[in-house]
Amino acid sequence: MKRRTFIKTSSISALSLGAFGLSGLENKHYQNYANLRVSEKRLVDRIAELAKFGIDEKRRGYRIAYSQGDIDGRAWFIDLMKKAGLNPQIDAAGNLIGKRKGKNAALRPIAFGSHIDMVPEGGNYDGTLGSLAALEVIEILNENKVTTDHPLEVIIFANEEGGTIGSMAMVGHLTADGLQQKSQIGLTQAEGIKAIGGNPDAISSVIRKKGDLKAFLELHIEQGGILEQENIEIGVVEGIVGIVHWEVTVEGFANHAGTTPMKLRKDALLAASKFITAVNEIALKIEGNHVATVGKIDAMPGAYNVIPGKVVLGLEIRDLSFEKIEMLFAEMEKQAVSIATETKTKISFERQANEVKPALTDKTLQQTIEKSAEALGLNTKYMQSGAGHDAQEIAMIAPVAMIFVPSVGGISHSPKEFTKSIDMANGANVLLQTILSVDKT
């Protein structure tokens, strides 16, 4: 985790270390592998090129899953996969899968990748970095004529931002009901999957069984500000947080704002405000990496001259441990009781059905990432992922790991999302070296 001076090596694809006096083919081979580096320029150029697909009339990114931008971006990506010899296939869920043979066909594949769809008004790094870095890994191996022992698979998942649809299908969790739900663009998931070349009627053909993959690795931007704040180059993800949503209803009494004295009010918005403040205080007071957010509020009837009689809030808590989420919520619920008494209101909670279970990454893979980063002269931090990722689904059938690189200002899901070129290259090099290490186990 200590900070080392970074040596810029990204323009060198491979170094022969024969000059270092190492003897023996195996050793030399190993050292050659260890010195493989991605092309920072090619990676960065492709990030910029992909960003051109899916632009709305306001010049903002609009590569939402199943949109024309998504379809065009995928076509461009498929073309690159073909050029890299990956023989890309679209599976029934719309996932793009490219395969590269290993020396030993009996070994299970090492998979890696991410997604290229985006949220509305999203940024150019979320998902695209992991996707283009995966392709970059293949190209470097091609250029250096390296054949791994294990088969390799590049997977670009369909509709990650709209509910990790492609990876859910791959682990057998996309139900017939789920296929009929509307996607962000208005099509049902089934219609959207068809639009990108999948076949929703054969959705079960994409299911991978537990043990089918040796590992799944995903490089991603952090989407938070921790790495940048702490001057860390590589985040080793310990797990992806679980998420629970509650709809919070505050009931007071709507009354005339002019004629109801301050002391006689049952102001639902005042109670809601005290609760929002309490949520924040509890989240700050209790130690840990959890987050708690009230992101939605609706006050009724919603006029300057009426005391709000009812307020509905959206409360979200995330943590790597479900027990921690429950504990935080219990504290908030307790506070709500005293706020309700104080404000003469009623506060009730409805837990939403869409909860996401935490997913832990594989400890051995975490260590491999850490060692690969250290060998590259990069400092690391073990951390959680506050955002959901396809790796979260794949964790149900394979050992998974994630590599994080810094997001400038911690900004994500925004046109202001940005990751420095050097950080992208660092992440891709760690991905490459981790794959090579895993291949040797």
Place this chain on the structure above:
Amino acid sequence: MKRRTFIKTSSISALSLGAFGLSGLENKHYQNYANLRVSEKRLVDRIAELAKFGIDEKRRGYRIAYSQGDIDGRAWFIDLMKKAGLNPQIDAAGNLIGKRKGKNAALRPIAFGSHIDMVPEGGNYDGTLGSLAALEVIEILNENKVTTDHPLEVIIFANEEGGTIGSMAMVGHLTADGLQQKSQIGLTQAEGIKAIGGNPDAISSVIRKKGDLKAFLELHIEQGGILEQENIEIGVVEGIVGIVHWEVTVEGFANHAGTTPMKLRKDALLAASKFITAVNEIALKIEGNHVATVGKIDAMPGAYNVIPGKVVLGLEIRDLSFEKIEMLFAEMEKQAVSIATETKTKISFERQANEVKPALTDKTLQQTIEKSAEALGLNTKYMQSGAGHDAQEIAMIAPVAMIFVPSVGGISHSPKEFTKSIDMANGANVLLQTILSVDKT
């Protein structure tokens, strides 16, 4: 203001006090007048009858200005005015005006009345009590063959709830622009005025000059809970509060709710919540009858998983003194500065153009109301009106006064709005006696 035992006299229209041994025609006459009482039953029955006009499919009151319910209710009211010999006229603004001659045509008229339009899902007492009590006063005078010195005018103002349109027109404040604005029912004010028999092209014909009326008196339900809480029968209104609205914008930074640690957030909704709590604390801490309300809130983008980047609030402050409103706002603004610093957000205020200046009632009329109530054995309290009323407009051209009676539970602008029959009769009797007293000055 002391509480006296109330003697139910409402079923007695007039008492001859000759038996009390008073001598002289004038004295007897005066005593006869002092003992005139409205018919509680007739008043209450008519309140119930008027409530039948304008009922929506959910059986809720829908006598919004210019609606069919309003038109039907007005037709019923016009019929009653005719029967009471008031020769009702609809002026160009749609106000219903009924006149009763006095002994001295050279004297200026004493006017009284209210409105019969209602808010959507409103109650059956707001406006209707003052309107039907005005009619009741006329009928009692008719039945007892009393002719006042001054001419009397019953005025039922058009569209009070949609912006005191009729009374604004009467004081010359309804502009051509104002006539083109949409009313609650979707028609422009001009279209609405036409629908109820007015003539928007001749709107200036309704203007009364300062000094045209001797006085304007309005009986109204309190719409707040003070009289009921303090066991007071009659509120003597000192003035109608001024109202200022501010649009408050809180700017933080919208970010991923999963990946942004608690300490790195610029949560606009958290800042807004602290501000809403501060508004309430300041309003409670500072002495006085002012009220401060945040009744509107909009948090953007408004999703469970995004930290709100921007929140817009509606802040309203009401008081009888503009200086007090300014002082309260200055305190809130000061608090906003420290909340903004603490939460790393920006809070700005935009004062809205629609502010309403406070209107003070006439001190002599206040005292006349108090004396009339005391003579009726009713206890009184000097208080402000937190709601706007037509009297507020008329105050610009004439001495005005308002009589309040208790609202059960302080509820108004709601189907739950209720005032007891005895309280309505008390108010109508105070109105009657006040008119008779004013007539003698």
